[in-house]
Amino acid sequence: MATASTSTNADLTRMVGELLQAIRLQSASANGGENRGISGISFDKYDESVEDFDTYMERLTAFFDTQSVPEVVKSRVSYL
Numbered sequence: 001m002a003t004a005s006t007s008t009n010a011d012l013t014r015m016v017g018e019l020l021q022a023i024r025l026q027s028a029s030a031n032g033g034e035n036r037g038i039s040g041i042s043f044d045k046y047d048e049s050v051e052d053f054d055t056y057m058e059r060l061t062a063f064f065d066t067q068s069v070p071e072v073v074k075s076r077v078s079y080l
Contacts, residue, residue: 009053013046015077016060023067 020043043063046056064074 009046012077017045019069019073019077022073023069
């Protein structure tokens with residue numbers, strides 16, 4: 001059972017990385033090529049030694065809200 005959970009966490013971590021990259025690219029485009037972020041907020045990757053996964057998802061949701069991430073993009077994360 002831990003293997004399935006580990007695989008799901010790895011998939012979600014990969015997808016979040018892809019989404020963050022898309023946000024960075026969108027932001028750079030909107031800021032004339034400068035990668036400043038829409039709100040200037042950075043997002044740290046998941047670290048199980050620092051937080052549990054539920055806390056990470058709450059933090060990710062708050063990050064998406066502050067970055068005005070479209071619902072269609074958010075739905076890709078909730079799919080997992």
